[in-house]
Amino acid sequence: MRASRLLSIMMLLQARGRMSAEALADELEVSVRTIYRDIDQLSAAGVPVYADIGRNGGFALLDGWRTRLTGLTAPEARALFLSGLPGPASELGLGDEVAAAELKLLAALPADWQSEATRMSSRFHLDPKGWFSTGPRPEFLKAVAEAVWTERRILITYDSWTQVSERLVEPLGLVLKGGVWYLVGRRESGMRTYRLSQIQALTLTDEQFERPAEFDLPRHWQESTAAFEREVYVGVARVRATRIGVSRLKDISQRVKDAIEAQALAFDADGWAALDVPVEEERWASREMTRVGAEVEVLAPETLRTRMVEIATRLARSYGLVE
Numbered sequence: 001m002r003a004s005r006l007l008s009i010m011m012l013l014q015a016r017g018r019m020s021a022e023a024l025a026d027e028l029e030v031s032v033r034t035i036y037r038d039i040d041q042l043s044a045a046g047v048p049v050y051a052d053i054g055r056n057g058g059f060a061l062l063d064g065w066r067t068r069l070t071g072l073t074a075p076e077a078r079a080l081f082l083s084g085l086p087g088p089a090s091e092l093g094l095g096d097e098v099a100a101a102e103l104k105l106l107a108a109l110p111a112d113w114q115s116e117a118t119r120m121s122s123r124f125h126l127d128p129k130g131w132f133s134t135g136p137r138p139e140f141l142k143a144v145a146e147a148v149w150t151e152r153r154i155l156i157t158y159d160s161w162t163q164v165s166e167r168l169v170e171p172l173g174l175v176l177k178g179g180v181w182y183l184v185g186r187r188e189s190g191m192r193t194y195r196l197s198q199i200q201a202l203t204l205t206d207e208q209f210e211r212p213a214e215f216d217l218p219r220h221w222q223e224s225t226a227a228f229e230r231e232v233y234v235g236v237a238r239v240r241a242t243r244i245g246v247s248r249l250k251d252i253s254q255r256v257k258d259a260i261e262a263q264a265l266a267f268d269a270d271g272w273a274a275l276d277v278p279v280e281e282e283r284w285a286s287r288e289m290t291r292v293g294a295e296v297e298v299l300a301p302e303t304l305r306t307r308m309v310e311i312a313t314r315l316a317r318s319y320g321l322v323e
Contacts (some may be wrong), residue, residue, distance in 0.1 A: 005030070010047060013061045020058040031314055056188055116284070137195035145232050147171045148183075151211050157201035158194060169194070170209040173217035184220060186212075193224060229255055233278040238286060238300040240274045243267065243294030249277055252288050282307055 005028055012027060013019060019027075021035045039059055041275070042049050048062035138144075140156075147154045148171045155168050169185035169192070176182075181196040186209075233255060241249060246265065250257040256278055265273040279285035286307045289298055298305045318321045 002038070002041075005034075006042055006045075009035070009038055009042065010049075010061070013049065018052065018056075018058040018060040022061070022295060033075060138199065140199050140202040141174075141181055141196055143202055143204055144196060144199075145169055145174060146184055146187075148174055151209055153205045153207040153209055154185075155203040155205060156194070156199050159198045159200055161198075164200065168205075172211065172215055173220075175217070175221050184217060191220065191224070229253070232280050234281055235279050235285075235301070237277050237279045237289075237298055237304055238274065239277055239289075239298050240272045241292070241296040241298050242271050243273075245292055246273065246275070248292045248295060279304070 007030055009024060012024065021032045021039075021219055025032045039049060039051075048065050049059055050062065051057065051059055095247045144154065146152075151170075153168055153170055157164060157166050167187065169183070170193075171183055171185045173182060174181060181193040183196055183199075185192055185194060237247075246260060250260055259278050260275060263273055263275050267273045271303045279288075282304050285304055289304075289308060290298060290311055293323060298308045313322065
C-alpha cells in the first residue's frame with residue numbers, strides 16, 4: 001500500500017505541479033501526517049521533491065524531472081490495455097494513435113508484466129453497440145472532435161425532430177452512449193445535448209471560445225441524463241402482468257426496473273399480478289406496452305387503456321379477426 005501511495009504522490013506532483021499536503025491527503029484519503037512521512041521517504045529515495053513555504057506553498061518536483069512509467073502494478077497495466085476501445089478510437093480517427101500508445105506502454109512495462117498486459121486483448125473485448133446494429137457513424141464526428149479539442153465554435157444545421165435549424169454551438173465534449181455519439185455544447189440559452197447523427201451540415205468557424213474552468217463533462221452528463229429521465233416519466237400506469245410481462249417491463253429502462261422491484265408483487269392463481277409502472281407520455285407509453293404484448297394489460301389511466309384498446313382493435317382488424 002505504501003509503495004503504491006508513494007508512486008501516486010510522484011504521479012500527482014508530476015501531472016499537476018505544486019500541491020499542498022492537505023490536497024495530497026484529500027486525494028489519497030490519508031492523513032496530512034502520513035503525507036509528510038511519505039515525502040520524507042521519497043526524498044530519502046532520491047526523488048527531487050522540495051517544499052515551498054507560504055500561503056501558496058506546497059510540495060513540487062524539481063523542474064524537468066520526470067519518473068519513468070515503471071511503477072504500474074500488473075492490474076493497472078491490464079486496466080489500461082482494456083480501456084483502449086478500438087471501435088470508438090477508430091471512429092475518432094485515433095486508431096493508429098491508440099495502437100502506437102499501447103506499444104509504448106508495453107515497452108515501458110517490466111518484462112514479466114508485458115505478457116500479462118497483452119493477454120487482455122485476447123481475452124476481453126468491449127462492444128458498446130446493441131444487437132443487430134452497427135450503430136450510426138456520424139459524418140461530422142472527426143470535425144466535432146477537432147472543434148472540441150481546439151475550442152472553436154461550430155455552426156450546425158440540426159434536425160431536432162420538430163424542425164431543422166441552424167445553431168452556433170460551443171462544443172465542450174463528446175459522449176459515446178449505447179453506441180451513439182452525442183455532443184455536449186453551450187449556447188446563449190445554456191447547455192444543450194445534440195445527437196451527432198442528427199447534424200445535417202457543419203461549419204468549423206475561426207471563432208475561439210473560452211471553455212468554462214468549472215465544467216466537468218462526466219459529472220454534467222450524469223446529472224443531465226438523470227434529469228432527462230426524471231422529466232421523461234410524467235405519470236404512473238396501473239397494470240396487471242404475467243411473470244413474463246413483468247420481466248419484459250423491467251427491460252424498458254432502469255427507472256422502470258427499479259420501480260417494479262420496489263413493489264411486493266402477489267401473483268394470483270392464473271399467474272397475474274397488479275403493479276404500478278412509471279410511464280412516459282401516452283403515445284410512447286402505449287408503444288412500450290404494445291412491445292410487451294399480451295403479457296400485460298393496462299388498467300389505468302383510462303386514456304392509456306383506451307389507446308391500447310384502439311391499437312389492439314387495429315391489429316385484430318388487420319388480421320381479419322374483427323370487421
